[in-house]
Amino acid sequence: MDIPREPPKKRKKYILGGIVIAAILILTAAVSRLQPAAPSVDRGTLWIDTVHKGEMVRQVRGPGTLVPEQIFWVSAVTGGRVEKIHIRPPATVTDTSTILEMTNPDVQLEMLSAEQAVSAAEAQLVTLKTTLETQRLNQESTVATAKADEQTAKRAADVAVSLGKQGLLSTKDVGDAMDKATESAARLKSQTQQLAVMSNSMQSQIQLQEQQVARLRAIATFQRGRVASMQVRAGANGVLQQMDLEPGQWVQAGTQLAKVAQPGKLKAVLRIPETQATDVQIGQPASIDTRNGIVQGHVMRIDPSAENGTVTVDVALEGPLPKGARPELSVDGTIEIERLKDVLYVGRPAYGQPQSTIGMFRVSPDWKEATRVNVKLGRASVNTIEILQGLNVNDHVIISDMSAYDSQNRVRLR
DSSP: OOOOOOOOHHHHHHHHHHHHHHHHHHHHHHHHOOOOOOOOOOOOGGEEEEEEEEEEEEEEEEEEEEEEOOOOEOOOOSSSEEEEEOOTTTTOOOTEEEEEEOOHHHHHHHHHHHHHHHHHHHHHHHHHHHHHHHHHHHHHHHHHHHHHHHHHHHHHHHHHHEEEEEEESOHHHHHHHHHHHHHHHHHHHHHHHHHHHHHHHHHHHHHHHHHHHHHHHHHHHHHHHHHHHHHHOOOOOOEEEEEEOTTEEEOOOOOOOEEEEOOEEEEEEEEEETTTGGOTTOOEEEEEEOOEEEEEEEEEEEEEEEEEEEEEEEEEEEEOOTTTTTTTTTTEEEEEEEEEEEEEEEOSSSSSOOSOEEEEEEEOOSEEEEEEEEEEEEEOSSSEEEESOOOOTEEEEOSSGGGGTTTTTTTEEE
């Protein structure tokens, strides 16, 4: 019996279909294992630096201004109303130059009251001296009378004693004469002591009143000084730099009226970011860029407090200043913190902080691509930063901002 068979062409068709499906599966698996295509970056837009090894100079930088080392502030001794302004900045002044005039009726009234008190105290002093001198003269007259009486009584007693010895005078009369002489002597002694006490007390009373007069005179002098201070003078030779007052304006006592820059050397006052000012020390070398030349100097003062995120650092300038250097000129200052010997360093990237680990793109030897590597950073300077781990000498790394490629581990350079 014959068995029907499947045609050979149909079997070949199934075999070819299986081969095609297997090839598609293999190709899909291979494609799925491929890495995604790296984005391309224009090399001309990147900032690429080379890792170096050697001495790295740590520096901090900040803007600032040139100011005189000696500044005299003119302050209001007393409150008052500005009546007239004679001089305005930037005039050259001397210590006796009158800058402005002020008035205050209350201060003038206090001066008159103080002068009146002095006059009254002086009159009391004159009266006291007259009274005490009169009392002293009267007491001296009393002492003179007592002395005369004492001499008369003494002579009478002597006569009585002589007559008594001759029997010409009774014993009672002799005793009375002796008692009177004793009484007169005692009265003279008492009056003399009163004169001494009066003389001593007179000097003390006069001295006390003279001290009172001196105190009132000092008060009057102070009040006259307050009135005179309303004729505001510069107080120092120099240049009047600041005075923001207008006639009719009222100022309180202690208000800073003007600033006088005294002639002499200038210094640079820099504003260093507080995050960089921690290592700044007095005596460290500095260079000041006046935009017309660079002047060397050293740190002379560091403000103990920060303001608006910056710390004020005063730099003393050494040597002659470039032409055009004047007070209030804007400058840039660079302070040298330290020199690190034999370290790896590279240009400071636009991202990352000192003592941290960041991802940086290292350029391949053929400069066709850059791969992300973890880099441990150390101490930083203005333009450079120390490399502790992750890079080697002569490696080329991208230090411009690559935050747009944070999700990529590789970029192509074109």
